[in-house]
Amino acid sequence: MAITVASCWFNALASTSTSRYTVSSQRLFSASQIPATRLVIPKAVSQSQNPRKRTPKEHTHKSSPEKEANSQKISRRSRDERKYSDADNRSGIKKTEKPQSTAFKSFGTQRKSAKGFMGNLTDQQAETAKIQDAAFLNAVVKVNLTILNQTPQFIALILHLITLFLGKSKGSLQVQEGIAFMIGDGKLLTNAHCVEHNTQVKVKRRGDDTKYVAKVLAKGMECDIALLSVENEKFWKGAEPLQFGHLPRLQDAVTVVGYPLGGDTISVTKGVVSRIEVTSYAHGSAELLGIQIDAAINPGNSGGPAFNDQGECIGVAFQVYRSDDVENIGYVIPTTVVSHFLDDYERNGKYTGFPSLGILLQKLENPALRACLKVPSNEGVLVRRVEPTSGASNVLKEGDVIVSFDGVDVGSEGTVPFRSTERIAFRYLISQKFTGDTAEVGIIRAGDFMKVKTAMNPRVHLVPYHIEGGQPSYLIVAGLVFTPLSEPLIDEECEDSIGLKLLTKARYSMARFKGEQIVILSQVLANEVNIGYEDMSNEQVLKFNGTRIKNIHHLAHLIDSCKEKYLIFEFEDNYLAVLEREASSAASSCILKDYGIPSERSSDLLEPYVDPIGIGIGENQVMDDNDLGVGDTPPITNSEFGSDGLQWA
Incomplete structure (x- = not known):
């Protein structure tokens, strides 16, 4: 998803393709000021478009004003996040929400010219000629990524996820494009959303027709930055890395460089810095310093550098602001955030994240x-x-x-x-x-x-915004498919399917210890051994044989060590599912064969189970909703101060 951040914004504004996040406008501006505002991550420019179709049920849910109003009571994202989207439209708007002509409206330069920001055509041509010959443009490279065609939508259905990851759909690949730039020491910088689900990353220098394989060294999901390396020395021959500049001031000129809309030649847009403040990062669900600019950002700009008048890089283009009432509002990750990411990598040999007070x-x-x-x-x-x-x-x-x-x-x-x-x-x-x-x-x-x-430590999310390693954990027991609840799964499932109570827990509950998860029964693979349970889906499992579940690895451990005659699963709302242990074990291999699934569990569950540190809760201690914080815990978001005056730090 190399172009997720830039493309999500671009495609959300310039495309009608399916978006990952929707964003409301209640944070940056009041509802009365911008009633229909969206923050979008321009969607990746794909060489083989194949957007995932929504079911009629999903369209009905999204288009119903009554249901849409009710859904805002428990938002799927923080209110600030709903304003922003990746430049590649990963957090863009559903294609049913806005026609294509309107989507392009926010990125046009004609409106900007009409307001007097562009200058006359002669001056533009002269200035463009100077920029075109600038040496620093040679440090900008085009990124080609081969990714799974269904990312990340397949996460919603665990069975589909299993078959896709384990080779059932190896032909379902597509090539997308993004931007990266040289920062020295054999390293390139781009957006994390551009390379989130890649299977292969290749880069090509300006004016060259040779593509070189790049390796992803680190991905910072919160800050939407990824670090790449290219080992082939030919790629670096004659290369001059970019120099980072200081944080700009208001009204400072800024130039954004990239390959928008899948073009083969470099593109340059120019504007000014209009605001510098803590901003919602649509892809990372975090709030970090951001630079707001009025230069046009389109699909294909994600990961591209933004320059000042001295040719210094002052940040990385990554998302845009979508609204019917404003246009040409883009966002750049400032060098202060980039430096933090790089320093973190140098200190620890990996990205450890931005800390939180919690x-x-x-x-x-x-x-x-x-x-x-x-x-x-x-x-x-x-x-x-x-x-x-x-x-x-x-x-x-x-x-x-x-x-x-x-x-x-x-x-x-x-x-x-x-x-x-x-x-x-x-x-x-x-x-x-x-x-x-x-x-x-x-x-x-x-x-x-x-x-x-x-x-100071990174925040622990009970329901993660991203799946570590890109592949979620799963466990299949006699056709019952268990998996941890995650934001990608919630984003793809309609709220009616997830259920209000489970959605409330995801939004209002805190993790009591590191490693805690909400484990759900995603679906049931019908077989005679699980007769009567076939219609169960998206149900939280609370206990196994009387023991409270801590996470999915804990559940797998309890099942593996069980010597009882029956496997007893206790779900939310006091629902009970009982299976005979020996019959379940005998039927498992047949179920996997019938459904073409190579393994009954994900590879991470093959590792020895380690009890979470600092749990402080007995194995068989009974806990109710109040213990989980449901109902009396404030919403867990990264939003700014809202009308309630509350903020997570």
Whole structure:
């Protein structure tokens, strides 16, 4: 998916193909200002388009205004994310939502010219000629990727996923294109969404007709950055890597380079920096510093560099903002985020992620609220929830007021000073830390000021936004197909199929320990051994033979070590499924053969089971919904302060 971030935005704006995410407009602007706003990741430019068809049920669900209104009560993504999409349309809009002509509207340069931003044609031609001859353009390379034709849609149906991954659809491949650029030391930089599901990556230099095989060294899903390497020395002959520049200022000129819409020659668009702030990253479901520009970004720009007037790279194009009321709003990953990614890779030999405090914060603008908490001045944010898996869980408590972070004062609106005359969201300071670092937090607790130190670690998601390794875990027991609940699965299944209760848990529950998963029965492969259970699907399994399930590996371990006569599965809503152990074992091989499945479990479940560290819950301890945090836990999102004044940091 080399072009997911750039192409998702581009195709969401320039294509009617199926998109991965939908984004509402409630974060950047109020609903009254932009009633129909979308953030899209331009969709990858494919040489063989074969969009996945939706079922009539899905179309009906999406087109019904009543159901759409109800679905917003439990959003599939944070409200900020719904505004953005990858440049390649991975998080784009459903093709039923907007006609193609309207989609292209947001990326046109004609409107921009009409507003006086483009200048006259003669000046454009002269300036383009200068840019065309610029040496730094030679560092931009075209990326060709061979990927599975069904990514990531096949994740929704575990059986389909199994057959696709294990060779049933080896012919279902397509070639997509993206952008990368040289950064020295034999390395290339691109978007993570461009290479997320690739089976082969090739790169081609400007003016060359030879493609070279590239290796993916690291992928940062949160920051949507991937690091590539090319071992063939011929590729680097005469190459001059790009130089990174400083974070630009407002109104600074910016030039975006790429191969939009699948073109064979390099394309250049120019604009200015219109905003710099903490931004929702559509692909990574994270909030990091972003540069907003008015230069056109289209499918095929994903992963391409953005330059200042000095020819220095000031960031990576990765997503766009879709709306009926605005146009030409694109986003660039700034060099500060890129440097963090590269430093992380150098430190650890891999990408470890951006750390989090794992706390839910509330603004303290109200004087009465500050007085009640004994906060003497207009400062600080209130801690309303602390995640059990965060490093701060041992030092911060509900009711604490954070007034400083590493010596930087935190305002009552949750902002901190940024450069000379600007302020930025408090979580910007958090994103500057690395995994394993320690932060000093100044707090007011019951009127007393104190400083505490907390470890910084990546956030643990109960329902992951991306599947590690690209292939989800699965376990088949007598035709019952189990898998962990994940965002890719939720995105592909309609909400009616997932069920409101399971969706609520996915949105409102916290992981109590690292490694915890919501394990569901995805579907049942009909056989006489499982008569009566054929219609079960998307049901959460809570216990096996009386033991609470921690994750899918734990379930596999319990089944493998079971010596009882019966296999007893307890599901949500007190539903029970019982199988005879010996009959189930005997029928398993026949079921796999009948359905053409090579293995009863994914390869990761063949490894010895290791009990999660710090679980703190007994094997047979009974837990109800309150133990899981359902119903009394605030929504788990990475959204900015909304109308409720809450923010995850």
